[in-house]
Amino acid sequence: MKKYIVGLLGFLPMFMSAQNITDLAVMNDQTADSFIGNGTQISSIDDSVFIHPDRIRYDRQCIQIEGKDIFLFSAAFHYFRVPQPLWPDRFRKLKEGGFNCVETYIPWNWHERKMPRSPQDESCLDMRELDDFLKMAEDFGLYVIVRPGPYICAEWSGGGFPQWIMQKKPAKTTFDTWLQSNDPEFMRWNEHWYRVVCRVVAPHQLTRKSKGHTGVIFFQVENEFNRIKWFPKEAKKDYLIQLTQIVRKYEIDVPVITCWTDEARNVEEGVLNGVVDMVNSYPRWEIEKNFGRLINQQLRTQPGKPLISGELQGGWMSEVGGKLSWEQDGLMPVQTQNITLYALQRGFCGINYYMTVGGTNFDDWGARQMTTTYDYAAAIAENGSTNERYRCFQGLAHLLKEHGTKIARADVLPIEYISTDPDVKLVLRKASNGDRYYFVRTEEHTRHHFGTIQTSDLTFDFSLEPFGAMIYYLPSGGSQGDWLPNCPIRNLVRQLKRILSD
DSSP: OOBOOOOSSSSSOGGGGGOBSSOHHHHTOGGGGSOOOTTSSOOOOOGGGOSSTTTEEEOSSOEEETTEEEOEEEEEOOGGGSOGGGHHHHHHHHHHTTOOEEEEEOOHHHHOOSOOSSTTOOTTOOOHHHHHHHHHHHHTTOEEEEEOOSOOOTTBGGGGOOGGGGGGOOSSOSSSSOTTSOOHHHHHHHHHHHHHHHHHHGGGBGGGSOTTOOOEEEEEOSOOGGGOOSSOHHHHHHHHHHHHHHHHHTTOOSOEEEESOGGGSSOOSSGGGGOEEEEEEOOTTOIIIIIHHHHHHHHHHOTTOOOEEEEEESOOOOBTTSOOGGGSTTOSHHHHHHHHHHHHHHTOSEEEEEOSBOEEOOTTOBOTTBOSEEOTTOSBOTTSOBOHHHHHHHHHHHHHHHHHHHHHTSEEEOOOOEESSTTOEEEEEEOTTSOEEEEEEOOOOSSOEEEEEEOSSOEEEEEEOTTOEEEEEEOTTOSOOEEEOOOHHHHHHHHHHHHHHO
């Protein structure tokens, strides 16, 4: 995620230390600027990929749990960065914030600190903390997304790989770079790790729970694999196939996902056919340009699969010698609302915010250059306090609970309009019942925006803060709409408008 920073003493090529996971080739590709609707291509998904379709499945627009559409409102929370006695407080705040899901990486090096004798030796693995975390998430009524790597990045030591792993590298390997390859010996060690992770995760799957209960709903294989440029694509695809086969072998029957991994896209048969490749996006101020281009490519290359963000910007890291998270540009709480409403405008049905719970890089567990603090400007801070971003999430949660899946299934309609402020744009999505959602947003972030928008059949006033975004919701048959979401930031803008008018 974000920057790949290795602490494994030359395990991987040094030029990766500055690689950003958001693929710059796509970010700078102007051919990806053209609009693509999420229903313009024929699905290539074989329904057989869903092992328990009555419990969990997806289509091109939504995730269904027990036959009902659900909008996934997920929070990144690293159990290995927060002392276990503090977990109940953080889970309680996630529930009060309106989240229905929690996501976590699972670092191999955290759970297996001593070197085992062989891939069959599990005596050095201690998975109790993961099991406790999954149990507590269920107790709080949250769905769970697990991401066990084997590479996790996460600004974590070695990207999650144990330091002892390179002592297991054979004298002769398929490729010069051994890690994250389909070399047979490395795959044996991958199976060693996945076997134990799956044994812990499997009983916590939604599909193993009685109906109405929460549990693990997605299992991720690999992570940000696009940054790997030194293996042939055929070998990379084979590696992903083998990882997915291992997951299924050890009784993971919920949908499998990956993130920023092209080799899982446009696969028309086999185990990768059902793997959803998600996008990570940290665009700061340039949401439509940067995030939008990634969405366009996702729609082109995954027909039939839903739009889900594995990591949407919920802050940013801090590095030694640099600015702390809250001091950095483009990370204000207003950006959270803007990027979320842009995702809704484009048809997303699931969002995971990285990070939502800040933590700490204790001892030497942080990757090279990382500060001890991993507060991340998160909604729930490293010290457990909540802030304006958290209150923004509460407002968004109410919107998503009431309208999220309806917006995801709504059609984008072409609309001509006149705005008194040229920096404020309008997009219309219309639901099957006739409800209309007018997305009003700006990426101009130096001034407030007050004005009027006029369409052929509707005129309304708007008031946006710098970098503001709102939805004007007009129920079917109605003549008066309402502004969504109803959150503290919006109320502050209203107060400011009244003050300026007096």
